[in-house]
Amino acid sequence: MSPTPAASKDLLIPRLVQPGEFEAHRHWYPRALNAQIHPLVAFFMNLDKDRIINRYCHLNPRVNKDYLASLIAYKPRYFFHAGADLFHVTSAKGDRQMVLIETNSSPSGQKSMPLLDENLEQGGYRLYIERIFKRVVKSRRKVHGGLAVLYDKNPMEASGYAAAMADVFKEPVHFVPYYEWDEDPPVRYREQVMEVKGSDGQWHPIRAAFRYVTQRPWSRIPVYCKTIVLNPIIVCLAGGRNKMMAAKAYDFFNAELKLANSGLQILTPETIWDVRKGEVPFWVKKMGGHAVIKIPYSNAGQGVFTITSERELQAFMDMEFDYDLFIVQSLIGNYHWSSVGEVGKYYHVGTIPNPKNNIFVADLRMMVGSMPGGIKPIAIYARRAKDPLLDHLDSGTDSWGMLGTNLSVNLGDGTFSSDANRLMMMDRKDFNKLGIALDGLIEGYIQTLLSLIAIDKMAQILISQKGKLRSRLFRSMNNDPALIQEIMLE
Numbered sequence: 001m002s003p004t005p006a007a008s009k010d011l012l013i014p015r016l017v018q019p020g021e022f023e024a025h026r027h028w029y030p031r032a033l034n035a036q037i038h039p040l041v042a043f044f045m046n047l048d049k050d051r052i053i054n055r056y057c058h059l060n061p062r063v064n065k066d067y068l069a070s071l072i073a074y075k076p077r078y079f080f081h082a083g084a085d086l087f088h089v090t091s092a093k094g095d096r097q098m099v100l101i102e103t104n105s106s107p108s109g110q111k112s113m114p115l116l117d118e119n120l121e122q123g124g125y126r127l128y129i130e131r132i133f134k135r136v137v138k139s140r141r142k143v144h145g146g147l148a149v150l151y152d153k154n155p156m157e158a159s160g161y162a163a164a165m166a167d168v169f170k171e172p173v174h175f176v177p178y179y180e181w182d183e184d185p186p187v188r189y190r191e192q193v194m195e196v197k198g199s200d201g202q203w204h205p206i207r208a209a210f211r212y213v214t215q216r217p218w219s220r221i222p223v224y225c226k227t228i229v230l231n232p233i234i235v236c237l238a239g240g241r242n243k244m245m246a247a248k249a250y251d252f253f254n255a256e257l258k259l260a261n262s263g264l265q266i267l268t269p270e271t272i273w274d275v276r277k278g279e280v281p282f283w284v285k286k287m288g289g290h291a292v293i294k295i296p297y298s299n300a301g302q303g304v305f306t307i308t309s310e311r312e313l314q315a316f317m318d319m320e321f322d323y324d325l326f327i328v329q330s331l332i333g334n335y336h337w338s339s340v341g342e343v344g345k346y347y348h349v350g351t352i353p354n355p356k357n358n359i360f361v362a363d364l365r366m367m368v369g370s371m372p373g374g375i376k377p378i379a380i381y382a383r384r385a386k387d388p389l390l391d392h393l394d395s396g397t398d399s400w401g402m403l404g405t406n407l408s409v410n411l412g413d414g415t416f417s418s419d420a421n422r423l424m425m426m427d428r429k430d431f432n433k434l435g436i437a438l439d440g441l442i443e444g445y446i447q448t449l450l451s452l453i454a455i456d457k458m459a460q461i462l463i464s465q466k467g468k469l470r471s472r473l474f475r476s477m478n479n480d481p482a483l484i485q486e487i488m489l490e
Helices: 039-045 049-059 065-072 123-139 155-169 233-240 243-259 277-286 310-317 399-403 438-462 471-477 481-486
Strands: 015-017 081-090 096-104 146-151 173-177 187-190 193-197 203-212 228-230 271-276 291-294 304-307 325-330 362-371 374-384 408-410 416-418
Touching: 015 155, 039 374, 039 438, 049 065, 049 438, 065 374, 065 438, 081 438, 096 233, 096 243, 096 362, 096 438, 123 155, 123 203, 123 228, 123 362, 123 374, 146 155, 146 193, 155 173, 155 203, 173 193, 233 243, 233 438, 243 271, 243 325, 243 438, 271 277, 277 291, 277 310, 277 325, 304 310, 304 399, 362 438, 374 438, 438 471
Parallel strands: 146 173, 146 203, 203 228
Antiparallel strands: 015 173, 081 096, 081 362, 187 193, 193 203, 271 325, 291 304, 291 325, 362 374, 408 416
């Protein structure tokens, strides 16, 4: 458990957000607030599903149009919004693809997304609350109580959702910090109903909660809860915060796609799961000495180790971890030092060279959600690595500086900040630097769509008809005792 921050008194104060409180400057990065969205991105965001299907199938003629249409129209049972991290890669033959790195169950993206319509000042915050959150709340059995936004990260963005929620529902919303290290948290559960401690010091039952809780959320929010929670915790366990189960969900769904002769596939780096620490060096060697090791249950760029030398591998092996199982993936780097997997070698397309002729690794985060009419994109942004991509490595090279794109900075006291200098927005200035065209955005959307469905299907497998976790089944698929012990069932 992380130490309690010195500033914890300020961090732990809940407050009530009233209708009419939304002010744009509180919920966007200053750069994004006045940015002009790139015309190509705006065009993509406004494409209807039929045009997307026709374009994608024109470029991928083996894809079944009707099957793809059915996937876009898919109605999730649990996973209502997803954010996928994607790498734009190419092969030595010039075959470009968008490769899925991981899928996130938290709604990150609005604070970095320029407005599609300058007349709609609440942007994607209101779009999400109106077309996703409100629809789910109205369709589910309710308990009596208020509304809440729970968060342990990104208060700028979480408060934007709270303010938009207050306006859409026309009622106050509890804005509640819920940190992992808090010994007296302002959230509790009574007869499976969530209650939050309000700014008045009293406990209030909650009928629906929006969750921006990112650090091991299953340890604080139960799998079974009568309060509606978006996204529910089963989504995190099934792959939204659990890379081990995500890898298996992708594999299972790829098998389903193949059986259906759909022509579709979730594209990921070659992934070896259920790897114990002592086995890691053997898999790294099999991948040519270049690999990525991941703690399956970490996020925000934590618990990811890029290995390109014996020094980096030894540094990993010298560390102590709380969990027993790891994931080893093929590494996507420069053409001269990427992993060689069963499907060959892929390397980063990277950004357009800057004035110093440096190319940087960048990822693309695409957020999608289940709305009337199907699963649609909500927000997009990109992030670049700190250091330029080198053609050749030596034993002292810091590979994470070249390959790590996450903006989250762990302050070491249980809180996070963001390195917004590496943010690349979908505006007229930044988007051109990514070297991604319209077809790349469509490909990224399809990969994100497939990953959401794969994890939602896994969640359905793991939940009984009574809404409880099938604990034996989960343990058989993810037998990590430290993780099992953390899960709050009800």
